[in-house]
Amino acid sequence: MMLRAAGQVFMALSAVMLALPIVVVSGAALNSGRSMFFPPREPTLARFAEFFLSEPVWVTALMNSVLVAFGSAALAVLIAWPVAYRLWLSDTRASRVLAGLGSMPFALPPIVFGVGLGFLWSFLGGLGEIWSGIVSHAALFLALPLVTISIGLQSIDRAHLDAAATMGATEGMTFRTVILPQTIPYTISGFFFALVLSFNEFIVMFFVSASSYSTVTLQIFNSLRNGYTPTMAVAAITFITVSVIVFSAVARWGDLPRLMGAEPSKS
Amino acid sequence: MSGAGMVEARIELPAGAVVAAPEKRRMPAKGAALWAVVVFLCVTPFLLVLTISFGQKIEGAGWEWAMTLENYQRVFVGASWPDEVTFLYLQKLYYSLYYAVIASVLAVLTAFPFTYLMTRRAQARWLVFILASLSLSEVFIVMGWDVLLSNRSGLPMVFKATGLTDWLKAVGWFDILREWGLANPRNVKFKTSEFATILTMTYLVWPYAVILLYPPLSRLDHSMVEAARTMGAGPWKVMSTVILPSVRLPLVGAILLLFVFLLGTYVAVTVFAEPAKQTMAVSVYDAVRGNTLNAPFGAAQAMVLLATAAVFLSLGHVLSRRAEAGA
Numbered sequence: 001m002m003l004r005a006a007g008q009v010f011m012a013l014s015a016v017m018l019a020l021p022i023v024v025v026s027g028a029a030l031n032s033g034r035s036m037f038f039p040p041r042e043p044t045l046a047r048f049a050e051f052f053l054s055e056p057v058w059v060t061a062l063m064n065s066v067l068v069a070f071g072s073a074a075l076a077v078l079i080a081w082p083v084a085y086r087l088w089l090s091d092t093r094a095s096r097v098l099a100g101l102g103s104m105p106f107a108l109p110p111i112v113f114g115v116g117l118g119f120l121w122s123f124l125g126g127l128g129e130i131w132s133g134i135v136s137h138a139a140l141f142l143a144l145p146l147v148t149i150s151i152g153l154q155s156i157d158r159a160h161l162d163a164a165a166t167m168g169a170t171e172g173m174t175f176r177t178v179i180l181p182q183t184i185p186y187t188i189s190g191f192f193f194a195l196v197l198s199f200n201e202f203i204v205m206f207f208v209s210a211s212s213y214s215t216v217t218l219q220i221f222n223s224l225r226n227g228y229t230p231t232m233a234v235a236a237i238t239f240i241t242v243s244v245i246v247f248s249a250v251a252r253w254g255d256l257p258r259l260m261g262a263e264p265s266k267s
Numbered sequence: 268m269s270g271a272g273m274v275e276a277r278i279e280l281p282a283g284a285v286v287a288a289p290e291k292r293r294m295p296a297k298g299a300a301l302w303a304v305v306v307f308l309c310v311t312p313f314l315l316v317l318t319i320s321f322g323q324k325i326e327g328a329g330w331e332w333a334m335t336l337e338n339y340q341r342v343f344v345g346a347s348w349p350d351e352v353t354f355l356y357l358q359k360l361y362y363s364l365y366y367a368v369i370a371s372v373l374a375v376l377t378a379f380p381f382t383y384l385m386t387r388r389a390q391a392r393w394l395v396f397i398l399a400s401l402s403l404s405e406v407f408i409v410m411g412w413d414v415l416l417s418n419r420s421g422l423p424m425v426f427k428a429t430g431l432t433d434w435l436k437a438v439g440w441f442d443i444l445r446e447w448g449l450a451n452p453r454n455v456k457f458k459t460s461e462f463a464t465i466l467t468m469t470y471l472v473w474p475y476a477v478i479l480l481y482p483p484l485s486r487l488d489h490s491m492v493e494a495a496r497t498m499g500a501g502p503w504k505v506m507s508t509v510i511l512p513s514v515r516l517p518l519v520g521a522i523l524l525l526f527v528f529l530l531g532t533y534v535a536v537t538v539f540a541e542p543a544k545q546t547m548a549v550s551v552y553d554a555v556r557g558n559t560l561n562a563p564f565g566a567a568q569a570m571v572l573l574a575t576a577a578v579f580l581s582l583g584h585v586l587s588r589r590a591e592a593g594a
Contacts, residue, residue: 003502007384014381018400018473021411028414079308082301102305105312109531109576111548112569115555116312119319119562139308200404203533207556217406221534224410236407243399251391260394261482 022240028233051234057219058231062238065199065215067130072137073145073194077187079138080145088153099146106143113140114207121208128212136208137198144197145190148259152186153179155258189254192246200239313573320570322563330562338567356550360571363546366461366536367529370468371476375522377469378476383510385477386485394481401474405534412467413538416457426455463539468532472525479524483517516586523583527576547572 051058083102087095105113117136118127126132156179164174202217209218216235223232250256323333340346342360345353385393415421426432432454435441444450448460457463487510495505536546547568554565 007380010380011384014377015396018396018470021408021415021470022400022403024414025407025411079301079304082297083305086298086301098302098305101309105309107527107580108313109527109548109572111531111533111551112316112573112576113312115551115565115569116314116316118555119315119566120312123315135308139312142305142309196402200402200407202404202406203531217404220404220406220410224406224534224538232410236410239407240399240403243402244395247395247398247402251395256391256394257485260478261485 022236025233025236026240028230047230047234050231051238055231058216058235061214061216061219062235064130064133064213065217068133068137068205068215069195069198071131071134072141072198073191075134075138076142076194077145077149077191080142080149080190081187083142084146084149084153087150099150102146103143105140110140110201110203114204117204118207118210122210127208128210130213133205133208133213133215136204137201138194140201140204141194141197144193145187148186148190148193149183151259152183155186156182185254186259189250189256189259192250196243196246199242316566316569316573319563320566322566324561324563329560333563338564339571341564342567342571356547356568359545359547359550360575362540362544363530363548363572364575366464366468366532366540366546367526370465370529371472371522371525373465373469374472374476374525375480375518378473379480379518382477382480382484386481386487397474397477401478405471405532408471409467409534409538412463412470413458416463416539418454418456418458422457423455459539459541461540461544464536464544467535467539468529471532471535472528475525475528476521479521480514480517483514487513516589520583520587523579523586527579527583530572530576 052062053059080102083095083099087099089095117132117139121127121129121132121136124132126135160178160182161174164178169177200217202221205215205218206221209215214222216239220232220235223229247256250259318332319330320338321334321336322330323335323337324330337346340348342356345351345355347353416423418424426435432441435444435455441450441455444455445452447462449462450456491509491513492505495509500508531548532546533548533552536549540546551565551568551572554561554568
């Protein structure tokens with residue numbers, strides 16, 4: 001019983017520690033003045049209006065962030081699907097190598113990949129363009145939909161495929177009626193994982209954007225040296241809220257414990 | 268969906284045949300296109316860094332292709348070797364390793380009991396919380412801790428206001444803190460310090476540690492634990508003889524992965540580390556985009572960082588292979 005209580009206390013303590021900087025930043029967003037104080041002085045919601053509506057710097061940064069996040073997540077899913085599908089159809093050395101190469105940028109220190117992409121786009125003339133930012137993030141986060149789609153494909157009951165084949169379904173029909181419906185939740189989860197991480201990514205974007213446009217994270221980093229303003233805290237709150245909503249949706253409609261690698265029977 | 272298109276092209280084949288013998292019926296053109304896309308996006312950037320690391324800086328005009336090892340020489344023994352040897356950049360690499368080792372070990376050690384307890388209760392809600400903080404940008408995390416640790420508005424103010432500073436001075440611990448660089452004559456200070464750097468880096472990877480430890484801990488065979496309990500083993504005995512041995516390799520694997528991830532930390536180090544204790548990632552940035560502008564030299568440093576990461580990643584791979592073989 002003592003140990004159980006100690007466990008509860010440890011969990012609570014960890015949660016507090018984890019939430020501490022988030023709470024501080026969120027509280028600071030309510031300041032009415034130009035500097036960050038915690039607890040906030042003269043709480044107001046004016047900073048929210050500034051961030052979403054009136055300050056052009058933040059509004060464009062937010063637009064860029066949203067554009068890059070949605071574009072790159074969609075592109076990552078489009079590339080990841082055939083790679084994962086190949087790996088599932090035939091677990092050959094070639095398909096495994098392909099999947100491995102696709103996950104490489106995510107596994108290695110992102111600063112190296114960022115430097116490399118910076119070189120690549122400067123040769124191809126895409127440096128500082130928003131499309132190259134989208135493609136860069138798609139490459140960086142390819143591993144995420146790759147993993148979730150693979151998990152989804154593995155969860156398909158082979159008996160369903162055999163049944164479809166016995167009843168004379170063509171491969172296209174099987175794909176549309178058996179494979180696709182069963183993997184859609186996993187595809188969507190992969191899309192959202194890539195989306196949220198792209199939204200929050202900093203270092204690769206830093207090299208690829210070459211200061212010619214900025215996303216919200218870049219904009220915040222640029223303002224780091226000039227001191228914080230409460231508007232930056234509003235950006236942080238927005239991002240946390242988006243993450244919580246997205247992952248709650250994945251947990252609600254997808255199979256979050258399974259995606260995270262828990263035993264299927266437990267979920 | 269491009270996957271659908273790929274399958275549509277071979278529509279005449281029965282599905283069973285594809286599952287049984289898909290290898291010979293693949294469309295070579297589509298396969299090649301897929302390979303081209305993946306190699307172009309995921310491999311060429313790394314190859315470019317490698318090639319450019321052998322390049323040369325042109326004074327005042329960027330850089331040119333070359334086949335020189337000068338940049339690597341500068342990283343390992345300094346530019347004016349053999350007349351003079353400096354280990355300035357190796358020292359930066361040392362700090363990269365130093366921060367990353369401590370932070371990854373701390374993160375895994377504290378995340379382990381948390382994850383173990385988490386697998387015993389409502390998992391989905393905790394997972395949402397963990398994932399949300401995991402995806403939180405490094406920039407936001409640094410901002411949060413910066414507000415918390417800054418001398419004017421954060422914990423030092425709290426220390427002063429609650430009289431904790433005076434109490435520390437009274438018991439004599441204040442002098443110890445000063446020796447560690449965590450206090451100035453008037454009050455405690457956390458910026459800039461190794462403490463703040465490592466704390467933020469630990470925080471940065473802590474949710475990752477939970478995610479990495481979650482699969483092995485949630486698959487733990489509970490009949491074993493029950494059996495040990497029935498036979499009268501206490502909780503510590505169960506932990507040390509049943510649970511720990513079965514997750515030892517995942518634990519080490521998690522530390523390795525987080526360590527590699529932390530090698531590239533940029534924002535936390537620039538904000539929290541003292542100027543003399545900056546890491547190689549910061550130096551890479553300075554050379555490629557910052558004030559020194561020497562892209563080949565930056566590329567060489569990036570390659571050294573990458574090689575370090577690769578060594579530890581393959582070590583982790585070997586370990587996980589062994590773990591699978593043992594399971």
